[in-house]
Amino acid sequence: MSNIAGKAYAMNVITPIRWYTAWLNKLIFWVALQRPATLKGLITLSLIHYARWVIIGRDQFPHVHPSQPRETLKYSYMLFFSNFNGSWDQYVDSFTFAIPSGLDMFWKWNVRYSKSVSLTPFHKYIRYNQLDTLHYYNAYPLATSNDVKSARIVKAKLLDFDSATRDASDDDFAKQYRTLLRDLQHDLGDMYPTPIVSMSAYQVERRQRWHEGQLDGSKH
Amino acid sequence: MGNLSGNAYALTVLSPIKPGIIADEQIAYADKVRSILQGWNGLPNSPMTAVPQTYLCRYFVLDNVYTESQPGGSAPDTLNDWLPVVPDWLRRAAMPAHDQLKSRYLVFSANVYVGPSGDIAPYLRGMWQAIRKEVESIWQYCYGFDEVKDADGFAAYIQRCALPASLFFVGSNDEPLPEQLKALYIKQQFARFAVDNQGLPTATLRQNFQAFMKQIAPHELATPTWEPGKYRLP
Known part of the structure; x- marks a missing residue:
C-alpha cells in the first residue's frame, strides 16, 4: 500500500448512487463546469493538486472482451480521486469546515451519505468507502500544490527582473x-x-542503511 | 469534456482482470497484479518517472464495490419502532442493497499534460514506448489485452477501458511537466540565492546574480532542472 508520495496523499472513494438519481449528480457537475464560480470554494482549498469525480452507470463498467461477464449491479457508483497535501484528517476536516454545502451538493444523492456536518459520521463514511492505493507516483514529491503554483510566479518575475535590470545602474x-x-x-x-517522501523512497533508504550496516538484516 | 481542464487531462481506467490463477505460485491474477504493483514501491523510483508528462498517477485493484455500512435509521425504521403494524419487509426494503462485481478491476488513474489538442492517445503511446515491459507485466492479466501488440493498440485498448470524468478540478496548474519541474528548480535555487546573498555590496550582488542566472539557465528546460520523481536534495 502506498497512499503517500512525497507531500501528496492519494484518496480513492467509491460510493453507491441510485441509478435513477445518478443523472441528477451528473447535472450538478455539469452546472459546476458551466459556472466556474461554483468551484470557488474548492479553489480556496489550495492544498489540492488535482481532484476528479467519475460516475459509472450500473451498466457502464468497461466490457472489453466477449468472454468477460457483464456486470449486473443494482447501483451506479461515484468514484472520487484526489491528490492533496497534508494528512487525511486535515484534508477531510478542511472540506467540512470550508465548503460543507458544496460537499453535500456533490454527494447528496449517494446512498446513506452522512452529510459533511457533523464530522465523526462523515469521517466514518469516507473511511468506510475509501480504497487504498497500491502504487502512487508523484513527479514532484518535494513540492506542494502551492509550491508548484508559486514556482511559476517566481520564474516569471525573476525573468522580468533580469531583463529589466540588465542595463540599469547599480542603485536601480x-x-x-x-x-x-x-x-x-x-x-x-x-x-x-x-520524513517519508514516498514508500519507494522509504524502501530505498532503508535498503541503503541496511547495506551500510545500520540496520540488523535479520530483523528487516 | 469533463476529462479536460485547460491542458491537463484526467485519465480514469478500469481494466477487468481475468479470474485465472497462476499455477506455479498458487496466486490469483488479481493478486499477482497487486504483488507486482507493491514491488514497484521497492524500486529506486517509480517506473512512471520514465513516462513523459505524468504529473501524478496511481494504481490499485478494485476487488468489489462497497455498500455503505450504516445500519437502519431511515423513515420506515422509525415508523416500525412506533407502529408495530408497519411491516418488517417495508423497513428492510429501505436498507442499502448488496452489490457484487463479477470481475476485479485494475484501476489506473492519472493526471497528465496533453496540451491544447486534448487528445490522450499520444500520452498513452509515449507510456507504451517508455515502459512497455512494466505495462505488459500488469495488464497481461486483463481481459482483451492479448490483442495489444504495439503503441497504437495500447492507446486504443486503454481508451476502451477509460471512463469519462464528470468533473475534473485542477488546483495546481496545467503547464507541461518539464516547465513545472524547471520552475520548481528555479524557485528552490533562488530562495537559497536570496539567503546566501543578503547584505552584500550592490556590485558583488549584481555579479553573483549574473553568475546565478547563467548557472540556472532559465530558458533551458532540459538541464539544469529537477528530474521527474526527485525526492532528495543534494
Missing part, C-alpha cells in the same frame, strides 16, 4: 532587487523532503 538594480524579494515573499521558500 539594488532597488529593484529589493522590490523583487518583497514581491516574492509569499512565493519563496525552501522545499525539504518530508
Whole structure:
C-alpha cells in the first residue's frame, strides 16, 4: 500500500448512487463546469493538486472482451480521486469546515451519505468507502500544490527582473532587487523532503542503511 | 469534456482482470497484479518517472464495490419502532442493497499534460514506448489485452477501458511537466540565492546574480532542472 508520495496523499472513494438519481449528480457537475464560480470554494482549498469525480452507470463498467461477464449491479457508483497535501484528517476536516454545502451538493444523492456536518459520521463514511492505493507516483514529491503554483510566479518575475535590470545602474538594480524579494515573499521558500517522501523512497533508504550496516538484516 | 481542464487531462481506467490463477505460485491474477504493483514501491523510483508528462498517477485493484455500512435509521425504521403494524419487509426494503462485481478491476488513474489538442492517445503511446515491459507485466492479466501488440493498440485498448470524468478540478496548474519541474528548480535555487546573498555590496550582488542566472539557465528546460520523481536534495 502506498497512499503517500512525497507531500501528496492519494484518496480513492467509491460510493453507491441510485441509478435513477445518478443523472441528477451528473447535472450538478455539469452546472459546476458551466459556472466556474461554483468551484470557488474548492479553489480556496489550495492544498489540492488535482481532484476528479467519475460516475459509472450500473451498466457502464468497461466490457472489453466477449468472454468477460457483464456486470449486473443494482447501483451506479461515484468514484472520487484526489491528490492533496497534508494528512487525511486535515484534508477531510478542511472540506467540512470550508465548503460543507458544496460537499453535500456533490454527494447528496449517494446512498446513506452522512452529510459533511457533523464530522465523526462523515469521517466514518469516507473511511468506510475509501480504497487504498497500491502504487502512487508523484513527479514532484518535494513540492506542494502551492509550491508548484508559486514556482511559476517566481520564474516569471525573476525573468522580468533580469531583463529589466540588465542595463540599469547599480542603485536601480539594488532597488529593484529589493522590490523583487518583497514581491516574492509569499512565493519563496525552501522545499525539504518530508520524513517519508514516498514508500519507494522509504524502501530505498532503508535498503541503503541496511547495506551500510545500520540496520540488523535479520530483523528487516 | 469533463476529462479536460485547460491542458491537463484526467485519465480514469478500469481494466477487468481475468479470474485465472497462476499455477506455479498458487496466486490469483488479481493478486499477482497487486504483488507486482507493491514491488514497484521497492524500486529506486517509480517506473512512471520514465513516462513523459505524468504529473501524478496511481494504481490499485478494485476487488468489489462497497455498500455503505450504516445500519437502519431511515423513515420506515422509525415508523416500525412506533407502529408495530408497519411491516418488517417495508423497513428492510429501505436498507442499502448488496452489490457484487463479477470481475476485479485494475484501476489506473492519472493526471497528465496533453496540451491544447486534448487528445490522450499520444500520452498513452509515449507510456507504451517508455515502459512497455512494466505495462505488459500488469495488464497481461486483463481481459482483451492479448490483442495489444504495439503503441497504437495500447492507446486504443486503454481508451476502451477509460471512463469519462464528470468533473475534473485542477488546483495546481496545467503547464507541461518539464516547465513545472524547471520552475520548481528555479524557485528552490533562488530562495537559497536570496539567503546566501543578503547584505552584500550592490556590485558583488549584481555579479553573483549574473553568475546565478547563467548557472540556472532559465530558458533551458532540459538541464539544469529537477528530474521527474526527485525526492532528495543534494
